[in-house]
Amino acid sequence: MTEVSIALFVWGLSSDAITNIASALAQGFYKARISKIYVLYLNGEPEENISFPKGVEFVHLGVHRARQAPLPIANFLKTVKPTFLISLAFLNIPAILGWILSAQNSTKLVISQQNTLVYKAQVEHKGDLIMQMQLWMARHLYSKATGLVTTTQPLLKELTQDVGVSIPPARTAVIPNLVDHERIAQQSKAESMHPWLQHKEKPVILSVARLAKQKNFPLLLHAFAELRKRHDVRLVIIGEGQERETLERLVHILGLDEEVSLPGASENPWSSMARADVFVLPSEEEAFGLVLVEAMICGLPVVATDAIAGGPKTILGNSEYGLLVPNHDFGALVDAIDKVLWSSELRDRLIAAGKQRCQAFSSENIAQQWLSFLKQL
Structure with a gap:
């Protein structure tokens, strides 16, 4: 896969868990000799203590809210045409919408689920209309992605059984998170x-x-x-x-x-x-x-x-x-x-x-x- 290019879509570039996961994943891809790695983000600037490999291209989407991201994502995909777009944490729905808007087949979209939607909607944010909407949108949109990755088997089971995401098993994978040792x-x-x-x-x-x-x-x-x-x-x-x-x-x-x-x-x-x-x-x-x-x-x-x-x-x-x-x-x-x-x-x-x-x-x-x-x- 030496000719592959990969774009990672994250919320921001501060030193939080998801950014650390993205930087470690970029390090792993870099060591595997992926030819081009992009990091799409909404907020902040790359901090000194974030250890992305040399050669990563940071792309600020020009907006600061997830709901504003689909159009900039679509424009990026039309222009750059990476082999894969991978969304990380809370950004799967805007990533899917942007990918659909791009109307091109050269990029495959893989969404990565990092939390339980049912718990968020029914316990931690009970009564929050936005969280209820996310459940509904996940049920109808997640299956459109090329691939779906979760961090644990119970999380994948929740999406496919409790949330109702209809996606073939061959397009799903359970892959744990990673760290930069x-x-x-x-x-x-x-x-x-x-x-x-x-x-x-x-x-x-x-x-x-x-x-x-x-x-x-x-x-x-x-x-x-x-x-x-x-x-x-x-x-x-x-x-x-x-x-x-x-x-x-x-x-x-x-x-x-x-x-x-x-x-x-x-x-x-x-x-x-x-x-x-x-x-x-x-x-x-x-x-x-x-x-x-x-x-x-x-x-x-x-x-x-x-x-x-x-x-x-x-x-x-x-x-x-x-x-x-x-x-x-x-x-x-x-x-x-x-x-x-x-x-x-x-x-x-x-x-x-x-x-x-x-x-x-x-x-x-x-x-x-x-x-x-x-x-x-």
Whole structure:
């Protein structure tokens, strides 16, 4: 596939999870000698800490909202005619509309689903008319794409059975997300910006995620409150989002103001991962859980809930590579964190297993899975 050109469509170029996925995927394609790689985006400018390979051509679409993107996408496709257009996260519908508007057959469109539409519409954004419209549009538009990729098998099952996307199995694939191992390992060597990790006086539990309902941080806070009855430990939750006020209120109600820190978002959470004692992802829904892989790269043992959409289970298996506990199970989460903190034998096993497991999500491995799927289309 040396003559292939690929365009990746992303929301923006800030240092968020999707941009990091796009940069790692571009790295994998570049190493596979893809002749030309484009990155289409709506917002921001390429930041210094985003590691796209040399030669990538960045194309700002000239608009800043997804609903305005179809026409610029169509114009790009008519002019450049890449072999493939791949949309990443929340942009599948504008990508499909732009591809249809281009009315040309030289480009194949592959949409990548990174979240559960049903959960978003019925739980996290219940009553939101736009989310209901997305469900309806996905049902009628997703099948028009050349190919559909999801990060887990449960997510693909949701789209084809619950949402009602009618698409032949040969045009679908389950491909996990990927990470740039070298970049994360390098960034993890920097000094953590958090004082509890600069001069660690007590064990530190760490989580990194958006402060959103989906991540179910109240479960972690209640579990931490129970752990505090047993041990003198601290909790740091790195991230920002709409649930901040709710979580801060709960921290105060539980009497944890001195032992829980919500420092906000970080451009380099990996330096904190490298110095914490256990990483916990308590999500109710998780279509992948890239931070689990990132924590493994940093040598941090992980604990996660068996979330809706199956992301953590895809990564951790049945607790082979980190401890997987039932979704919403307060007691199991407390016990799992307790075991990882105080069993040196378990910690060593999980750290070694995690280091091995994270190699499966390298940019080279996942890019090859993508290329194999693209080739069959």
